[in-house]
Amino acid sequence: MNNRHPRNENEPSFTQSAARQLLMLAAGAVVALVALMWLLQALASLVGSSTTAANAVDVQNNSITIAISTEPPQLNSTLATDASSGMILGHVMEGLLRMSMDDQLEPGIAERWEVTETQAKFWLRDNAKWSDGVAVTAHDFIFAWKTALKPETASEYAFLLYPIKNARAVNEGTIGLDQLGVYAPDDLTLIIDLERPVAFFDKMVTFQTYFPLREDFYLQTAGRYGADAQEMLYTGPFVITSWVHGASLLLERNPYYWDQAQINLSTINVGYITADATARLNFFKDQRIAETVLLAENLQEALKQRWHIRREQDGTLFFLEFNHRPSRSTRNYHLRRAIQLVVDMEELVYKVTKLPGYVPGESLFPAWLPGVEGKFREEFPAPKLQLNHQQALEHLALAKQELGLQDIPPLALLAGDSAVADIQSEWLQAVLKTKLGLEIKIDKQIFKQRLAKMTSGDFDMVLAGWGPDYDDPLTFGDLFASWNLNNRGRYNNPDMDQLVSVAQNSVDAATRMQAFSDIQQLAFDDIVLLPMYERGVTYVIHPKLKNVKRRVIGADVDFTRAYIDPEGV
């Protein structure tokens, strides 16, 4: 039976000799491989994509290493819109004002300021300097804002400058740049005429779109401003000394920064860029990085490692957005009401997302937003939803009646391509199927295709998220105004528009907050959207690293005031 292949069995010496040869070949190959690796390393260093390996916290050099999930596309503050640009810019730039460690407005490059209904005035300090030693002047701000508003710049965040007089018209190209309502009577005084009263204008100038740019340097970069470390100037506590694309950024202390006393770290090494949270957790475990975010699946490992786990709200609201276009069955109030009455967001947060930072959504306005004096949601509590299966079924029957349908046609649920979106849409599908018998078709799309479908209205419901642009309820409040392009479901209600106008045009805090409260109620009553949860972050920080700040707006994570405590455990 086994003598089908006799040639080897009866030639043991041949096999042995051949095996010996193979072994020698293998040894040769290993030597060659090692030599080749040295060669490749030498070649690779010529091109320069490499990580500067360091420890998570280096007490001697007063430096830390961190990881970010995505690389900033570029660091021109007039164009930046994403979180990682915001994070880096928050470390290397400073605007007129800044947010303190306890989230209060404090002087930045401007040492004092004054905002009235028609005008804002900033007095710049004389010791604020660019990273090349040249003084920061009011003209640098004016130049930056004009650059952002110039139609050719096509800045997506230019709308944040619209409180400035004529800014919108300038941005739309109907009038010239010189008509913009900003003046510098001298190098250290900046006067801004306001288009309309904006109660929170002083908070808005902390945002990156309001950061300065220096004209001579900007022009010299010939459109490449912010593309590389040497193509930028800095006003903040750190400067970027090296930026290896896709691999690392090295932030070092800015010797020309005016407020040296506040800064402790000498180096922040952004040593790793990867979107994989588990990989970042491994880097943390291996003492390579000083901070990382935990996902639900990593919590048990973090507990086992006895790490000090922290949590914080990140300010983003996730919600189920309905399509209110006339052709869609989700335009029917009763259908939306039926859905609202059965979807238990507590189950979603406690059983499905399973992260301690998450809070079940109750309102269009997340809990962190400021109100008249304290928090908006404490002053104006969100309407309480009482889930009711029986009522939901009644509303569903009404919906079928009004729509003249025997059955509600399958609803398309548009969802993103992340694992989180998968889980949530699967959960929602099952809930609506079991409780209401609704057929939900999950339409999983990658980013750009999802956006295309959202814009064209090719969905019934969509899992959406909204992060704040500035520290005022209006950043959420105007979302469902009929003119807002981010109102993807085309919700169109004169009452809503009326309330948004009131909130936009008043400076009286009480009036505005009342308007937001009415918007909150209207969004609930008319089921404009279904708030799902307020996202949180659960994270761990190296025990020797102290005073790290998480922010809802601006740089998150903020290491500007962090320090190393050699005794920390």
Next chain:
Amino acid sequence: MTRYILKRLLQGILTVWFIATATFFAMHAVPGDPLSGDKAMTERIRANLEAKYGLDKPLMTQYGIYLKNIAQGDFGISFTQENRKVNDIIREHFPVSATLGILAILFAGVGGILWGALTALYRNRLPDTIIMFLVILGISVPSFVVAALGQLSMVNLNTFAGFSILPIGGWGTIWHMIVPSMVLGLSTMAYLTRLMRSSMLEIINSDFVRTAKAKGLPATRIFSQHQLRNAILPVITVLGPSIAAITTGGFVVEIIFAIPGLGRYFVEAVQQLDYTVIMGTTVFYGAFLVFMVILVDILYGYVDPRVRVS
């Protein structure tokens, strides 16, 4: 020979042109818009952006401009990395992917040939069984599982040792290259082992080996000159396409090991519909691949006189 190579190169250029054309139109046929973002933009801004990237022109004009630009070696400016030239992206990140890929291929090639030859020699005996079991294990686990497990075991090893034996991510020194390139090369190594084994078995039975033995050639010469050399042929044939697969397929490893390779940029570009980066990387890889195929064909002719080009 020179004429042959010249002819192949000319054909290669034609192939690359076809690749560029097909990708260009496929890309524009995909719905979605490279300019859109999480937050909606006004018509005015959108028009400005379209003008900036030349998307306001008719498609055929864009195609013409694009061809003219790539003929001059200019791939344009990325849509997502707003101020970076695609040429720079390729120049900075391709060497990383290539290094990783070459190492992985070498690990795979050397390993595959050695293991394959060994299993053939010890056919149906213990070494064969053990290696083939490992091979099957190696190919039956998806790359992201292998990468994650590889990284995790390295972390645990480092923790256990109390110092960092090998880095678990990042890029720069040869120490950074070892784990990721082994992870990347694993499935190819398994594949080549199988291929080598089967090809080796065929050679062992062939007439010319029998003749060589009959005429009393020493075993060492039979093995290295006749068996090994001939058995490597099919392995070399698949190496060409594997190089392309590995250098483009490094995405998972690049993400998990935080390596600044081009694979990451390419996958992200497709998801973000970054027209210029998709085109740039596809054309570049296409050219690279065509060149590799030509190289392999020449190499093949060298190793195997029977198919030597006339």
Next chain:
Amino acid sequence: MATSNFSADAFDPVDQHQQTHGITRPSRSYWQDAWIRLKANRRALYSLYLITGLVIFTFAGPMVWQVNPDLQDVDQISQPPGADRTVTLVEPFQPWYGNPATPGEGLRFAGPATTQGVQLQWDPIPGASGYRIYRNIYPVGAEKAYGLPLKENRADQTYFQDRLDLKPQTYFYSVVALNVAGEELPNALSLAGQLTRVITANEARRRNLLLPDEPAISGDTLTLALHPLGTDYLGRDMLSRLMHGARVSLFIGFFAPILFVLFGVAYGSAAGFMGGVSDQVLMRFADFVVALPFLLFMILFKVIFAVGPGESGIAPMLVAMVLLLWPATARLVRGQVLQIREEGYIDASRLLGAKTHYLIMRHMIPNTMGVILVTLTFAVPSAIFTEAFLSFIGMGVAPPTPSWGSMCNEGIKTMLTTPHELFFPALFISATVLAFNLLGDGLRDALDARMRNRD
């Protein structure tokens, strides 16, 4: 001298069907011979059984194990196989806002600690201007790693109800006092307790654990639905998902390779055989196809096939694989054909007047079978993994359709805590790969012309 005894008829042609010398065994065709040799190969036979088993598992399995793969059981999320399934009936959940009258001192439970909720009540800590409530699954030691921070409370809220991802296990709760600046003070209260798994009557009825007319008495114990291989991250039955996922994975893993390898073989042997200009043109086209970006074309096929919401999107994946992955096989087969073309027996056959078709079928294909089969057996896992990779980057089959690849992708994240979510799909992939490999080996030995008649 010898006389010639030759008769004239000795020079007549022999009748073709006339028995000359006795042939010792019946002549067998190539395929008969292959089949006999395959049957003799035990490993190949086992692999055939295994493949048959997988097919039965895929198609007959769901008929036997009639559990809806999309049915979620939020009380049994990520449950390993063989876990305790007893559950106690309780009243529906009610919001709770503290009860300072709860007997006891320090931190205490204000009600039974169940998976529905854990009510904590504590005495004010002097000097506290707020509290942070933590939960751990390990006892807190001197390092003061209290665990998961669940919530921050104001000084006047000395109660908390924990509902986050409660499992029937022991938890260690800590309440830490905060100062005005929100920093933690050294004094903490702690409490440990074992949770019981509970269910409400409504839920129990909905899941057929209680009959509609059966009375629900709080405190009664029931047994939750059985999940032989445990559950996934949404409490769905793993066994059922594996059965349904097999449809996607085996479909992709079987048809895609068969189709693109067959096409590659045809294409490659044609190119190799024809040679010359046709070969050049065909191979340049193969180079062109190899370089096309797979991901982009898959998205494009999704659009062309008008894959709507709710559809799994397997078809465009299959088409993309078949249309874009054949060139590797084609190159390999062409290389082999080029070699064989030069062999003596081909020349001999050609001299005997064999036609191209005959040459390909009789000589080329049997002689390249070894390499083709290795390619094919490797194409099976690579097709399954392509699907898995697409899941990894979020472009795989649409949820809730399961596939082994996407299950692996989900499982890898919880590999350390609930390994069964990775282990079972990985096991099935491995079994499939193993079966196809052994079968491939057996087929190679059986079909390889050079192995013929060696026994």
